[in-house]
Amino acid sequence: MKQVKAVIIGAGSRGSGYALFQLDFPHRFKVVGVADPIKIRVKKIQEKYSIPDEHTFSDWSEFVKCDKFADAVIVTTPDILHKGPAVACADKGYHILLEKPMAVTEEDCRQIAQACERNNVMLAVCHVLRYHPPLMKVKELIESDVIGDVVNIQHTEPIGYWHFAHSFVRGNWREEKSSTFSLLAKSCHDLDLLRYWMGKHRCTQVSSFGSLQHFKKENKPVGAGSRCLDCSVEANCPYSAKKIYLDKVEMKYREWPINVISEIPDVESVTEALRSGPYGRCVYECDNDVCDNQVVNFTFEEGRTASFTMIAFTEKVCQRQTKVYGTRGEITSEGKGPVYVYDFNTNKTTRHDTATPPSGTHLGGHGGADHFLMDAFVRAVSTNDASHISTGPQDALASHLLVFAAEKARRENRIITINEDYTYQ
Ligand SMILES: NC(=O)c1ccc[n+]([C@@H]2O[C@H](COP(=O)([O-])OP(=O)(O)OC[C@H]3O[C@@H](n4cnc5c(N)ncnc54)[C@H](O)[C@@H]3O)[C@@H](O)[C@H]2O)c1
CATH class of the missing domain: 3.30.360.10 (Dihydrodipicolinate Reductase; domain 2)
Incomplete structure (x- = not known):
């Protein structure tokens, strides 16, 4: 089978995951480009798959300005950012693996389907x-x-x-x-x-x-703090961030969801993420x-x-x-x-x-x-x-x-x- 060359658009959890297919089947699949505004994510993918500098991008819109240099793209940007790269990549003639949901409005879903059909490119939506x-x-x-x-x-x-x-x-x-x-x-x-x-x-x-x-706020236990690290009733809370993240990282577990909350999944970085980031917040005081x-x-x-x-x-x-x-x-x-x-x-x-x-x-x-x-x-x-x-x-x-x-x-x-x-x- 011909080797498929692909660009990862959105080098987060899903994008870096799909790229691993190259490690299993290097003769079938090769990552040849990456786009993501988070530099450390681009760098990790670039180093792992030996991507030249000219094929690294800080945004999908920069990538689509380039002449076509791959067969396919893997679009794994956040939900609200699917339509832009999907339609633009279809118009450039790339086959597309698109994370679900296709897009967050009906109209955008329709436009993605139409763009793929109009350009005669394959679309695989990740209904895994x-x-x-x-x-x-x-x-x-x-x-x-x-x-x-x-x-x-x-x-x-x-x-x-x-x-x-x-x-x-x-x-x-x-x-x-x-x-x-x-x-x-x-x-x-x-x-x-x-x-x-x-x-x-x-x-x-x-x-x-x-x-x-x-x-919701009205279900917040009496005496609970705003962050799990300084909450006096945390031990009795199943949603304690200490239990969900810190206990795991202390056991040397490094995978999802630990790697989502901190680029460096060690005890120190995770503790800091819980002290100052969104994942340390009381579940009854979030903007959900x-x-x-x-x-x-x-x-x-x-x-x-x-x-x-x-x-x-x-x-x-x-x-x-x-x-x-x-x-x-x-x-x-x-x-x-x-x-x-x-x-x-x-x-x-x-x-x-x-x-x-x-x-x-x-x-x-x-x-x-x-x-x-x-x-x-x-x-x-x-x-x-x-x-x-x-x-x-x-x-x-x-x-x-x-x-x-x-x-x-x-x-x-x-x-x-x-x-x-x-x-x-
Ligand atoms: N199929 C499934 O079962 C499944 C599971 C989890 C997530 N998802 C979906 O996959 C998608 C990605 O989820 P994730 O968990 O990898 O999220 P993530 O936040 O880990 O990764 C998204 C990446 O897109 C990057 N990004 C943001 N703006 C960009 C831009 N303009 N150009 C290029 N990259 C940009 C972000 O910096 C981030 O690295 C979401 O739509 C999510 O709903 C699907």
Whole structure:
């Protein structure tokens, strides 16, 4: 296969993660450029992948001024900064791996899809769950007809109590105006999966309820401080930044989320980050406004139904729980490991093992899904065959429109009707 040359636009957590694919498959993939306003991030990528100075940039807009020098871009900028680089890179003829959500408004999502189609470039939206081995197995089992006709799906995203506090109370996805609403930021994958699993049966109606329940000033414990490092009731708080970060770094743990709060993940730097930065704030005194729990109900064609729950207050971290109920059996996935099918005819349960990435790969995030996603994108670009990508422009757009519709249902407290082209009223 032809080696794919790519530029990382946004060298943060996700961008530097995807770049690791080069370490696993240097003959298939090479990072040849990087753009990020944070100099130390550019430098780390530049040194790791031997990128020449002229291919390092402090902003995506600087990069797109250059003549095309790669096959693809990996756009991993913050949510509100997806449309600019995606449209400009499509116009330059780059194939695009774009982090989810595609963009934070419907109009921007449409413009990205149109730009990719207009320029005949491939777009892979990082709905990583489509590449997640247990969830891929669920799709395969549905299609193999082992449970007959699918009548109902129940799907839950347990975010994890500390993960929610990290990302959605103290962190980058805490407020709508600087990011987006939590159903789009966190669960656009999941609504995409429900559409994917229902196959040719289109969603026709949605309703939704949800709110920010807990992380508010009125729930602040008596005697609590403004920062966990000097809070007298911290020991009794599950959301204590000392517990979430300092205890981990003291145990020599250096990965996510430690590496998010400090470029140098050691005890001294993390302590300083908690003393002065956003991640040391009391969770009841942050400028957060996104929902910490939300449910969405769906009707699909022929009366099939589905329900989705996004919930912050869980032990499990992002390990989806799924039940698919069919006319002849049910499928159970615990979001990792095997998937089980119970057959109503034989009263037997069958275990179905799921794929794992090649051993020793660097890109193990999302239960191996990050590896399979990159594998599919690189294969598609290398062979010029978009069929390897399961989340192309129109498919990803339809899933995003469903998320916007669900959020409208929540805000307006009404049932929203979805049209054939996924516009809604
Ligand atoms: N697929 C998933 O499961 C998943 C998981 C986490 C995050 N995400 C998404 O991935 C994206 C990136 O998230 P992250 O966690 O890596 O965030 P991050 O903050 O770690 O990285 C974003 C990077 O973009 C850089 N950036 C900002 N402005 C830029 C500009 N003008 N030009 C170039 N770079 C610029 C920032 O400096 C930062 O380094 C977000 O949209 C996020 O929602 C997806």
